[in-house]
Amino acid sequence: MLKDVDEQLEIVLRGTVDVVTKEELIKKFKKSQEENRPLRVKLGLDPTAPDIHIGNAVPIHKLRAFQSLGHTAVLIIGDYTATVGDPSGVNKTRPIITYEKVLENAKTYLSQAGKILDLKKTEVLYNSEWFKKMTFHDVIQLASKMTVARMMERDDFTKRYNAGIPISVHEFIYPLMQGYDSLMVRSDVELGGTDQLFSLLVGRDLQRDAGAEPQVALTTMLLEGIDGNKKMSKSLGNYIGITESPGEMFGKAMSIPDNLMRKYFELATDLNSDEINKLLNAGIHPRTAKVAMAKAIVRRYHNAKDAESAAAEFDRIFKEHALPDKIPDIEILSTELVNGRIWVARLIVLCSFATTNSEARRLVQQGGVSINNDPIQDPTLNIEVKPGMVLKVGKRRFARIVLKESF
Known part of the structure; x- marks a missing residue:
């Protein structure tokens, strides 16, 4: 009926x-x-x-x-x-x-x-x-x-x-x-x-x-991307994919400008108008509202447990400067190394964090690359590769380096 x-x-x-x-x-x-x-x-x-x-x-x-x-x-x-x-x-x-x-x-x-x-x-x-x-x-x-x-x-x-x-x-x-x-x-x-x-x-x-x-x-309504400028688009890189991991979703949602929160609440979550209005009340800190919004987005495509876990991991990484619980292992062939070292831009490309060496160099120059939490600022640097070291690119991308012998 x-x-x-x-x-x-x-x-x-x-x-x-x-x-x-x-x-x-x-x-x-x-x-x-x-x-x-x-x-x-x-x-x-x-x-x-x-x-x-x-x-x-x-x-x-x-x-x-x-x-x-x-x-x-x-x-x-x-x-x-x-x-x-x-x-x-x-x-x-x-x-x-x-x-x-x-x-x-x-x-x-x-x-x-x-x-x-x-x-x-x-x-x-x-x-x-x-x-x-x-x-x-x-x-x-x-x-x-x-x-x-x-x-x-x-x-x-x-x-x-x-x-x-x-x-x-x-x-x-x-x-x-x-x-x-x-x-x-x-x-x-x-x-x-x-x-x-x-x-x-x-x-x-x-x-x-x-x-x-x-x-x-x-x-x-059309939804602006997480950069707050243009319409959300995969080609512009300002999107949140519905099949992305809870952690990736949560982290991206936390980066949207405050002035877009109401629109994201209304278009990208299942919260009703009363719930949204309470969270966007002048007495609620914007970060509290944004955390609630990010959780709601994750719940929509995953579940409540994943949303809570993503929020906790976000706090560990960005407030406590800890590493995520799960970091993907990336195998690097020993033939890529010269005297135990590799060009940092090449390492970034091999970890699929950039598609070209030029893009990788820009990431380093922008200050978005670190090894074991030590910032890398020289895009020409050849770094010593140690098994288990963690490469971080940007705020949310991590890779644990695993050396693999080639035969």
Whole structure:
């Protein structure tokens, strides 16, 4: 039995920005109750990268909220749209990735989404199911549904055009493809970030043109990264991955600026409004509130015990300057050494804390590298390698060095 309409509204509208339209959503909820028919709520995910971070997860949690209310979660894996590249919120054409890479990423996306959704009750579809069958004539017919003037209403396209930044024709196709997905799955509601609103509205237009009842477009806030500047992104390194260890999650959460705490509380935790308001009360020290927030983020993807352990380890490392309980062993071949020594930049790369020697040198110059808690400040230094010594890079990355003989 579906919940009362007002109760459903309160749950699904938390953390939302745009609802087009609220009146239509109320009508859909009422009709759903009268007919005892769950709404079909759609979310599309383009697997352009192998990992989901807590920013990506915001609309997935919203889909879970609808699912928990008894509605049908429709998750579209955009294996075809991903090869086009979503132009939303970017200031240049996205590089096109191969279909093989998209499918590889899709495998991890689905398993990670399963940390949030009940996949047994989720309708999972790949949009290649209908786009593969389209002829070029079908593509032209779809393209005829949109004018260039309407497409240029998009703020990101307008800014690029005015700045003289090229816009490729295939980027115009993307919102039409996303809108066509809505037509194919008969969605009643579509979810997305605020940067997706244009594409969600295209879905409404295409449904209306086809004589179907248009979907409600519901957008969620975008989450800034832990640097507090730009939208959370794996490519910018300012993200918290939903499969990261509790310690890594907790440490990253503790680094966010204080002015973003309320947004993280609302979008990245399961705490209710009363709990959040109490923690952000003027009488509560910001660090106390931030610890509670970091614990809540860890609990969401792990459990309460892991959250408490991560908090205790954070205190040991940053307040008591102790080492973590668990430090990964990294084997270094003896052939890498010359007279028992190795270039510090090379060691950092071998421990996968940097991808290039240049990046490793910068880490040393920035003062973020130490051996057994002794700071390393010279990027040209050749250090003596002793079994069991601990390399620390940044605030949260550790490696215990294990020498391995090569034969």
